[in-house]
Amino acid sequence: MIDTERVISEACPACGYRGADSADALVCSMCGALRQREHAPPQPASRDERVEAAPVAVSPASSHPSSPGAGVDVRTPLLLCGAGVLLAPLFGLTPLLRYMAWFLTSLTHEMGHCAAAWFCGCPAYPAIRLDGHAAAMHAEQMIVLAGVIWFALGAAAWHQRGDRWRGLGLGAATLLYPAVAFTGLRELVFLLAGHGGEIAFAMVFLWRALAGGFSHSMAERVAYSTLGWLLVGRNVILSLRLVLSPQGRADYASSGSFGLTNDYLRVADDVFGGPLELVAAPMGLLAVALPVATVLVWWSGRRPDDRP
Numbered sequence: 660m661i662d663t664e665r666v667i668s669e670a671c672p673a674c675g676y677r678g679a680d681s682a683d684a685l686v687c688s689m690c691g692a693l694r695q696r697e698h699a700p701p702q703p704a705s706r707d708e709r710v711e712a713a714p715v716a717v718s719p720a721s722s723h724p725s726s727p728g729a730g731v732d733v734r735t736p737l738l739l740c741g742a743g744v745l746l747a748p749l750f751g752l753t754p755l756l757r758y759m760a761w762f763l764t765s766l767t768h769e770m771g772h773c774a775a776a777w778f779c780g781c782p783a784y785p786a787i788r789l790d791g792h793a794a795a796m797h798a799e800q801m802i803v804l805a806g807v808i809w810f811a812l813g814a815a816a817w818h819q820r821g822d823r824w825r826g827l828g829l830g831a832a833t834l835l836y837p838a839v840a841f842t843g844l845r846e847l848v849f850l851l852a853g854h855g856g857e858i859a860f861a862m863v864f865l866w867r868a869l870a871g872g873f874s875h876s877m878a879e880r881v882a883y884s885t886l887g888w889l890l891v892g893r894n895v896i897l898s899l900r901l902v903l904s905p906q907g908r909a910d911y912a913s914s915g916s917f918g919l920t921n922d923y924l925r926v927a928d929d930v931f932g933g934p935l936e937l938v939a940a941p942m943g944l945l946a947v948a949l950p951v952a953t954v955l956v957w958w959s960g961r962r963p964d965d966r967p
Contacts, residue, residue: 736869736880740954743868743884750889763886764857764893765793771856772797775849779840780805792916797849805840812836847930850922851942854894858946861890862953869957891950898943902936911935 671687750760769785772795776783782804783797816829839848864887872879900907901923915921920928923938931937 736871739868739877739880739884740865740888742881743865743886743888746881746885747888747892750885751892760889760893761791762787764890767857767860767890768853769793769795769856771852771854771859772849774856775852778808779845779848780808781845781849786917788916794916794919795853800840800845809833809836809840847926850926850930853922854942854946857890857894858949861887861894861946861950863887864890865950865953866957869954887950891946894946895943898939898946901939902943908935 671690673687674690750756765787766785769787773783773785776795776797780800780802781797782801783795785793785795787793812829812833816826816833819825819829839845864883867873868880868883868887872883897911901911911921912924915924923935923942926938927933927935
């Protein structure tokens, strides 16, 4: 027997039949057309459905996957930085490792020179000789190449206009580019970019040590930390020797690779026309300040509840 309380009162939209079809009927029993049914009252969910519909708890760390260092014990990377500080001097005390340290420093140094030269439209290539000489020579500026780089900066600034900080940074670089690339500042940038490249690589290495590297293994992070502090230490020691030691300045003046004049001397004599200490002191301060800023930026990227 059909439950009369669940009988559809509306006629079939196709044939007009008002027969005793139940409320659960999908089609008309007379013509087979789809009928408009009343909504059945909601049925209580079964136990299995309730389990499947239960919300998945999301940990605070997983809700911020892009936060640097989120969900990672802060003590571990800081201890790794300390291990790097202790291990970095070994590269200066062990003969074979000392040579490896020189090669790494020379590679990052000349890469900095070449990157600055290419950025200003001057083709450049590094030259590193295994007997202890390294240099990067650049050709004359190619106006077309510099124009392409300037246009690319402007296009990148326009593309990133929706991102406040990236857009502002690229926009400022676009505005400042001709003042650097097409004036005498180009040579100053090229000369300082050698030690600037060392400091930049040190910042990258330290960031990778803090953030976990590619594999998050302890060995990789210790290696990054060691290399980062090695580059920082070499630049700080060089600046201290040039500022505080007359013998250090004399050694620096006579140690140019391939018989060339070293960078700081060329900046002091050709650009500023002042003493060597005027260049060495600010660069030494940068060698300390920028890695410390790297650690602070990494720290600020962590959420407050991740900090001890």
